[in-house]
Amino acid sequence: MDYKLWINGEWAASKGGRMMDVINPANGEKIASVVDASVADVDRAVQAAKTAFYDGRWSKLTPSARSLALLKLAVLLEKNTAELAKTESLNTGKPYEFVSVGADFPFMIDNVRFFAAAARDVHGSHAGEFMPGFTSMFRREPVGVVGQIAPWNYPLMMAIWKLGPALAAGCTVVLKPAPATPLTALMLGELLAEAGIPAGVVNVVSGGNETGQALVEHPDVRMVSLTGSTGTGKKVMKTAAETLKRVHLELGGKAPILVFDDANIDLVVEKVVLGATFNTGQDCTAATRVYAQGKQYEKAKEALTAAMKAVKVGDPFESGVTVGPLISAAQRERVIGFVDRAKKNGATVLTGGGIPGGMDKGYYFEPTVLCDVDQKAEIIQSEVFGPVITIQPFKKDEEAVEYGNDVAYGLAASLFTKDVGRAMRAAAALEFGTVWVNDHIPLTSETPHGGFKQSGFGKDLSAEAMGDYQITKHVMISHAS
Ligand code: NAD
Numbered sequence: 001m002d003y004k005l006w007i008n009g010e011w012a013a014s015k016g017g018r019m020m021d022v023i024n025p026a027n028g029e030k031i032a033s034v035v036d037a038s039v040a041d042v043d044r045a046v047q048a049a050k051t052a053f054y055d056g057r058w059s060k061l062t063p064s065a066r067s068l069a070l071l072k073l074a075v076l077l078e079k080n081t082a083e084l085a086k087t088e089s090l091n092t093g094k095p096y097e098f099v100s101v102g103a104d105f106p107f108m109i110d111n112v113r114f115f116a117a118a119a120r121d122v123h124g125s126h127a128g129e130f131m132p133g134f135t136s137m138f139r140r141e142p143v144g145v146v147g148q149i150a151p152w153n154y155p156l157m158m159a160i161w162k163l164g165p166a167l168a169a170g171c172t173v174v175l176k177p178a179p180a181t182p183l184t185a186l187m188l189g190e191l192l193a194e195a196g197i198p199a200g201v202v203n204v205v206s207g208g209n210e211t212g213q214a215l216v217e218h219p220d221v222r223m224v225s226l227t228g229s230t231g232t233g234k235k236v237m238k239t240a241a242e243t244l245k246r247v248h249l250e251l252g253g254k255a256p257i258l259v260f261d262d263a264n265i266d267l268v269v270e271k272v273v274l275g276a277t278f279n280t281g282q283d284c285t286a287a288t289r290v291y292a293q294g295k296q297y298e299k300a301k302e303a304l305t306a307a308m309k310a311v312k313v314g315d316p317f318e319s320g321v322t323v324g325p326l327i328s329a330a331q332r333e334r335v336i337g338f339v340d341r342a343k344k345n346g347a348t349v350l351t352g353g354g355i356p357g358g359m360d361k362g363y364y365f366e367p368t369v370l371c372d373v374d375q376k377a378e379i380i381q382s383e384v385f386g387p388v389i390t391i392q393p394f395k396k397d398e399e400a401v402e403y404g405n406d407v408a409y410g411l412a413a414s415l416f417t418k419d420v421g422r423a424m425r426a427a428a429a430l431e432f433g434t435v436w437v438n439d440h441i442p443l444t445s446e447t448p449h450g451g452f453k454q455s456g457f458g459k460d461l462s463a464e465a466m467g468d469y470q471i472t473k474h475v476m477i478s479h480a481s
Helices: 039-054 063-079 081-092 096-102 104-118 155-169 183-194 209-217 230-241 265-281 296-309 329-344 397-405 420-429 462-468
Strands: 005-007 010-012 018-024 029-036 127-131 134-142 145-149 172-176 202-204 223-227 246-250 255-259 287-293 348-351 368-371 388-394 412-416 434-437 470-478
Touching: 005 039, 005 183, 018 081, 029 183, 039 145, 039 172, 039 202, 039 209, 063 081, 063 104, 063 155, 063 183, 081 096, 081 104, 081 155, 081 183, 096 104, 104 155, 104 462, 145 155, 145 209, 155 172, 155 183, 155 223, 155 462, 172 209, 183 202, 209 223, 209 230, 223 230, 230 246, 255 265, 255 397, 265 287, 265 296, 265 388, 265 412, 287 296, 287 397, 296 348, 296 368, 296 388, 329 368, 329 388, 388 397, 397 420, 412 420, 420 434, 462 470
Parallel strands: 145 172, 145 223, 172 202, 223 246, 255 287, 255 412, 287 388, 368 388, 412 434
Antiparallel strands: 005 010, 005 202, 018 029, 127 134, 134 470, 348 368
16 A cells, blocks of 8 residues: 555645555565655645644644543544554554553553643643742743654654654644654544544654655754654754754663572563563663673573573464564564674573574564673673663672663663662663663653663653743733722
8 A cells, every 4th residue: 555645634646755665574575655755845845734733723622632532532532443553563563462462552542532631731830920020921832843863673663652742732733753664643633533533633754764854954843753763863952053953862772680699580581581582672762781680690591591582573464472583684683683782792692592493584583692791791781672681690789779870771671679768769860861770671651761871861641741832931910900
């Protein structure tokens, strides 16, 4: 199937953009073609969003009317889950069960409902007398036209994480999905229209990095929200500086897991294996670096190796499969490169490290465990984005925190202990946007998600995310007239 662009509430033919193939990573076959949108296409989409913003068809609706449309969207996502989830599985290689009922859809539908409620939640200091004879009012206004750029690892869910708070705040949007996974974001256009979200409020332009660049450069875009790699975040921030746009950056991660000497090792194994293989390890919060104290080191090595070996890798539409392929041949080459270089630098492969036997069609990779790695090694310092974990020993509690913090990233971390004091001390000292105690990976719509350090800034999820799409205006009223 060939897709057009979704601009101003209808399918629009490209002006000058070429077509790009969309591939099924489970077998390498083409499943659709989409437009690689041109600069002129981006401009048309931005103009549609600009008109929709300034004529107030969305921003001047009452919060209750915006909320109602978002609630309708949640119902439509629920009704269309089977078709959308099938497309998402075909396009990403994620297990269908996992997308449809396990994680993506239930969570994104809950996100939409949360932001429908957040749109109506007015709180905080809004008016007062701060100088004799004057009343001051603080208005929380939508930022304006927002450019939203999504990654390939959770295509529709990342789009929803971005659209929910922006729409709740009253912004209008040009959304650019990742070039590898544009289908469900494009399919969302018609559902937005059916939900009663007016034409032009959300425009979807498929395309590659240059399309994204054109969106960031556009002078009528007031804010850019990117979920992507740290390298892309740096480029976007530099480009946005030219027009002094706000930037909201959800970037890469390299989550440590601190296993203290009193930790329940069975619980560690259950949570780390899920955290490392969830979405084939292509998750910015994926469990990647295990640090185990004293005698726990040998126990963790043995138990994690056995559990990672037992993970079922296979066809995304086969029941019980928890790990599908990586997103592309290039991504698999990248993961293989990291593991090979780690081996050359002395790492021992406890399990995995290659392509599973008999699975050369599609971009599959074995769940992998490495040990004998140096803290400064590339495999510890860089984001691999595949089902690969490392295990290192530590002696003192402070050492674990030091190792955990010793990377450029700061998105998510976890620690395992039965000692509340120890958990609180470590949680306070870890420089990460999320710290789990005795778990790894769960998130909720109410809780903020975002980075420290080079994992970026700005929050997805929670009321804080909606605040990121608002700007405060002070109106000062003299009592004299
Ligand atoms: P990527 O950085 O390659 O691309 C992300 C998006 O940015 C794509 O849509 C791409 O076309 C666009 N882009 C690339 N260059 C651009 C430029 N110069 N200007 C504007 N847009 C540009 O990332 P990816 O490979 O699609 O996704 C994986 C990355 O995303 C990982 O690093 C992962 O950790 C991160 N991620 C972070 C979070 C989070 O919440 N922090 C969530 C999911 C993924």
